[in-house]
Amino acid sequence: xxxxxxxxxxxxxxxxxxxxxxxxxxxxxxxxxxxxxxxxxxxxxxxxxxxxxxxxxxxxxxxxxxxxxxxxxxxxxxxxxxxxxxxxxxxxxxxxxxxxxxxxxxxxxxxxxxxxxxxxxxxxxxxxxxxxxxxxxxxxxxxxxxxxxxxxxxxxx
Amino acid sequence: xxxxxxxxxxxxxxxxxxxxxxxxxxxxxxxxxxxxxxxxxxxxxxxxxxxxxxxxxxxxxxxxxxxxxxxxxxxxxxxxxxxxxxxxxxxxxxxxxxxxxxxxxxxxxxxxxxxxxxxxxxxxxxxxxxxxxxxxxxxxxxxxxxxxxxxxxxxxx
Amino acid sequence: xxxxxxxxxxxxxxxxxxxxxxxxxxxxxxxxxxxxxxxxxxxxxxxxxxxxxxxxxxxxxxxxxxxxxxxxxxxxxxxxxxxxxxxxxxxxxxxxxxxxxxxxxxxxxxxxxxxxxxxxxxxxxxxxxxxxxxxxxxxxxxxxxxxxxxxxxxxxx
Numbered sequence: 001x002x003x004x005x006x007x008x009x010x011x012x013x014x015x016x017x018x019x020x021x022x023x024x025x026x027x028x029x030x031x032x033x034x035x036x037x038x039x040x041x042x043x044x045x046x047x048x049x050x051x052x053x054x055x056x057x058x059x060x061x062x063x064x065x066x067x068x069x070x071x072x073x074x075x076x077x078x079x080x081x082x083x084x085x086x087x088x089x090x091x092x093x094x095x096x097x098x099x100x101x102x103x104x105x106x107x108x109x110x111x112x113x114x115x116x117x118x119x120x121x122x123x124x125x126x127x128x129x130x131x132x133x134x135x136x137x138x139x140x141x142x143x144x145x146x147x148x149x150x151x152x153x154x155x156x157x
Numbered sequence: 158x159x160x161x162x163x164x165x166x167x168x169x170x171x172x173x174x175x176x177x178x179x180x181x182x183x184x185x186x187x188x189x190x191x192x193x194x195x196x197x198x199x200x201x202x203x204x205x206x207x208x209x210x211x212x213x214x215x216x217x218x219x220x221x222x223x224x225x226x227x228x229x230x231x232x233x234x235x236x237x238x239x240x241x242x243x244x245x246x247x248x249x250x251x252x253x254x255x256x257x258x259x260x261x262x263x264x265x266x267x268x269x270x271x272x273x274x275x276x277x278x279x280x281x282x283x284x285x286x287x288x289x290x291x292x293x294x295x296x297x298x299x300x301x302x303x304x305x306x307x308x309x310x311x312x313x314x
Numbered sequence: 315x316x317x318x319x320x321x322x323x324x325x326x327x328x329x330x331x332x333x334x335x336x337x338x339x340x341x342x343x344x345x346x347x348x349x350x351x352x353x354x355x356x357x358x359x360x361x362x363x364x365x366x367x368x369x370x371x372x373x374x375x376x377x378x379x380x381x382x383x384x385x386x387x388x389x390x391x392x393x394x395x396x397x398x399x400x401x402x403x404x405x406x407x408x409x410x411x412x413x414x415x416x417x418x419x420x421x422x423x424x425x426x427x428x429x430x431x432x433x434x435x436x437x438x439x440x441x442x443x444x445x446x447x448x449x450x451x452x453x454x455x456x457x458x459x460x461x462x463x464x465x466x467x468x469x470x471x
Contacts, residue, residue, distance in 0.1 A: 053443035129210035286367035
């Protein structure tokens, strides 16, 4: 019985989806660590209790309760990941279930993951535009392409 | 073998879920384009490299590194989508797998998608309250209703 | 036919995933209600039309269009939920499909859900650090552990 349900991952397109979905989610999770790194090194915190843990509760500690451009940049990158990786997760899963050609599916997943990794480097270094804009657009276009295949295959309004 | 795994989408409730999940995700993705449109037309950017791409790196360009009420409104709408569409994606998928009546499932998915589209119009035009509040509440209630069915069917703590 | 597709939820690891995924999503949805509660009681709104609904459109009403520390705290907690629960949803589903030991899977899901509930209390009360940091780290570590199992089982690059 258990074998029956889990043979889902015998499907190669689904295994490819599982691999790349996990990779882009781990990449997104990395943004939390980078935010924490910049908050500590730039001494820029959002919560009084975070400042208190390192610098006590005195008046002098209040100056660390502030925004910092490097921290805000990572946070914008993190939010952009959420906005783009959530559609990939949902649409990509349905796409993998819609009997795509394996090679076509792999191409979609690889380009999306590559584009999002480029996007992160372009945002954090930062690279001059249109580096970040292009890497964002590539991931966006791949997701639209998968959505088109899903709707063509399953449309049931 | 591949046929076996992908026959998942032979199920009509799952096909309906796939259709409406893709529609609301595409709607959410549209918010990125609307944000970009307002950033360009209102000349209000978040990153120095974005300003530099259009206006160069001189002192005069710095004034475009600012927040704008129209841009912030679209961004709040986008974040509200994330906060509400992520629960729909997760709970809706599990609901579609929990053997719902097809007509009941369709009703849930259609009302959710309609409510989120109304929410976007109410936010961006903007319509007077309680338009936005009501459309938000309808989508929220639909998600709670699906969550109740999921927990009733599968509860395994 | 329908029976075939939905027997997916006969699998106990998937039923456990469905239960805990629904619980953490409902917990995340609760953050919307808490935000609304603080916006109303602190009289701190983000949109002019929200202020107009309660206080009219006069000059005197403009003072309610402001940020408030309690509202911002709930919103940071909500965003932190999104950043951490989205990876759990995606990786946890793939993990549940990767034939884990049922007892191991239950342990992962229970610890994640417990950690996120503690995180919410630590953020909203607020508790002194490292309460919030630790509960965040526990949920993060559980997700990494599931990602490792998924990649070990399905890796297909």
